Amino acid sequence: MSEEKRIKKSYKFLILLLSVSTCVIMTVYFASTGETGVYTHLFYIPIILAGVWYKKKAVYLAFILGAIHIFTTLFFIYHPPVEILIETSERAGMLIVVAYAIGLVRERCVRAQDELRDAEERYRVIFEYALTALCVIEHGEVVSLANKEFETLSGYSREEIKGKKWIDFIADEDMDRVQNYCEERRKGEAPACCEFKFVSRNGEIKHVNAWIEPVPGASSCVASLLDITELKRKEEELRETCEKLAELDKMKRDFLNVAYHELRSPLAPIVGYASMLERYKLPDKERRYLYTIEQSARQLEKLINRMLELARIDGKKIELSLEGVHIPEVVEEVIKSLEPEAKEKRQKISTSIPEIEIQADKQKIIAIFINLISNAIKYTPEKGRIDIKVEDRGEDIRVCVADTGIGIPEEHLSKIFERFYMVDTSLTRKSGALGLGLSIVKEYVKLHGGKVWATSEPGKGSKFFFTLPKRQ
């Protein structure tokens, strides 16, 4: 670069020398011969040259040369005639004007050139260092220009890429599709992006997302290619994982369904024969045995049912079969079914429920109450109290089931509604629970568009709250 500049500088100097000396020589010549013919105009040539080289400075140069011209005339002709003086001055004036004009034009040209070069350089840098592979395709066939990233993507060097056929980069199976896409892009019809398989140097297939844009007013187009191979791989992995999970989930559901059937089946003769025995007059002791058998069978049935409910919740979206549900009636029904257990523990169940009917799925509302109230009974010691309070809040109702039971430690409160979660899994736990009840409550409340939460004071009792909108 500096070498080039030095050469340029010496050329400039040479021309300056040439023009000054031509100016002096010609002035001396004209002055001594007194010639004023057409040749005298040759005088302008060095000035023009100087103008071309010196751009704006040419005007100063012209002044200097003009001055030299006049002084030389005065110097060589002691008393020059008036005509020569006038002619000399005219010439000097012309000289300045011409040099100035040339300088201006020249300057403008150079500025335009500089701007063009700057712009070109800027776009070259953008093109070169873009993080997507870019290439220019001529007539839809030959690649004429490519950037660094394109080299990386294709595995070819820039020299090799230049002149290569565009279709050589496209996998056979995608050829027609990409060609169609290019064609439509040219017509301005296709969507901006197109995914296809890109063939790189060693035949390795890469997935790219391409944007091919025709250059306006030219037969070429610019292709911008984003390597999405890794993305695709991850996507595929994710899809496989999802499939596997779905399969596992289905297996689990199938298992639960089958287990449900197989576990319930042997219950049939237990419950059936027990009910037949009831028809006989039995002594008290045998009647008590029979009662226990029946109770245990019913308890087992309940646990199995819960398992199935869970399988159903997981299986698919459960639809609510909506009807008007009279809350006091439902609660009374539930309490009635649970009364034997509460009585056994001499617990007191009290209710405070306004006359209210909401739009809901009755069976699910019953399940919610059964789960919460039976939990309360289970975890409340003898002679404890259970209060069920329903508040009408306008848009929705808020239900609170409070007990005076063992309570739930703070750290468990946020997790008790999770499936299978049990506060106590030790051998000293209260048996008869699977950790499913509250998760079913949560699912069912959620299905109705309500919320469920709990507060507790360990040792003093727990409060379970849920809300249900009045209308769905």
Place this chain on the structure above:
Amino acid sequence: MGERKRILIVEDATYMRDMLREMLEQEGGSYEVVDFAVNGKEAVEKYKELKPDIVTMDLVMEVMDGIQAIREIKKYDPNALIVAITALGTPEYRDAALDAGAEEYLWKPFTINNLFDVLEKLSRKRRE
């Protein structure tokens, strides 16, 4: 009370067949078990042969399942009275059985009273 209702029991588990028979025979001779079938195919054949008044139909069985058997019997005799008795719990199976043509659906486990309630309902339906 009229004549005894003739009943065909379709059930793959022996203990269930025995229990159903014992239950039915307890009810003061209102019901008579005419035969057993252990799968759906046998049930269809025996229905054609014996023309029972009522069929109790298990749903999960080898060779031909209960739903299919209900369909076949109903095709043969649209007036057949069938009670599906099963431990399958989801409403979908219940709906499938009822859609196939079963009149009633009884869930295992059930008490003897549950069974007679259902049979009573069927008899009433027949009379109507």
